[in-house]
Amino acid sequence: MIDVVDVSRRYEGDRAALDHLSLQVAEGECLALLGPSGSGKSTLLNLIAGLDRPTEGSVTVGGTRVDRLGEAAAARYRRATIGLVFQFFNLLDDLTVTDNVLLPAQIAGRPAAGSRRRAHELLETLGIDRHAGAYPGRLSGGERQRVAVARALMNRPPLLLADEPTGALDTASGAEVRKLLIDLHADGQTIVLVTHDEVLAEAVATRTVRLVDGQVAVG
Incomplete structure (x- = not known):
């Protein structure tokens, strides 16, 4: 599903965040990216999501050359292909749980009735349907992250990218979210997970890759 070939990402005046890195991820795999701060984990995730472009090399996801997409095409690619989960949830506090989950469908212009059914199914599956009309500020951290995962899955993306989700x-x-990711992967969801949490990686991932100074660590 993901083919990263000889990718480097350099920022002016800085050392390379990624340095001639190659990586492949198969459909249905759960890959954990581990490494110290500054090792390039989040940079790699941003390249896969089409939020950044490599200085060199190519990034292909599901047959799409992500590194060649313009801004509008990259936005369409993310809507169709990527679900994003962040460390700090990124929920909108002035919207209810249901309305937060519905956002990706609304942005994609999907029919309202079907989208509401999908949102209800997700909230029910993730065990937070009782909070459908609540606002995020009234929820626990684990509940908010479940809402963020529901939002990420709203448009049925083939690839879920999670950046330090616990x-x-x-x-x-953290244990709740760990169990949730295990269940999603068991249902066939392809996941790329950036984390410092060794317990999370060991519990969830089918494969672990360690990055050091923008390269895949060997040994």
Whole structure:
């Protein structure tokens, strides 16, 4: 599904965030990217999501050359292909849980009735349907991350990208999200996970890759 070939990403005046890195991810795989801060994990995730472009090399996802997409085409690619989950949820506090989950469908111009059914199904599946009319500020960290995952899955993306999804959570909430990711992968969801959490990586991932100084660590 993902083919990253000889990719480098350099920023003016800085060392390379990624340095001639190659990586492949198969459909249905759950890959955990581990490494210290500054190792290039989040940069790689941004390149796969089409939020950034490599200085050199190519990034192909599901047959699409992501590194060649213009801004509008990259936005369409993300709507169709990518679900994004962030460390700090990125929910809109003035919208209810249901309305947060509906946002990707609204942006994609999908029919309202079908989208509401899909949102309800997701909230029910993730065990937070009782909070459908609540606002995010009234939820626990684990519940907010479940809302963020529901939003990410709204348009049925083939690829879920999660950047430190348990990083802002307490131990109990982190365990909830860990179980959720395990269940999603068991249902066939392809996942690329950036984390510092060795327990999360060991529990969820089918393969772990460590990055050091923008390269895949060997040994």
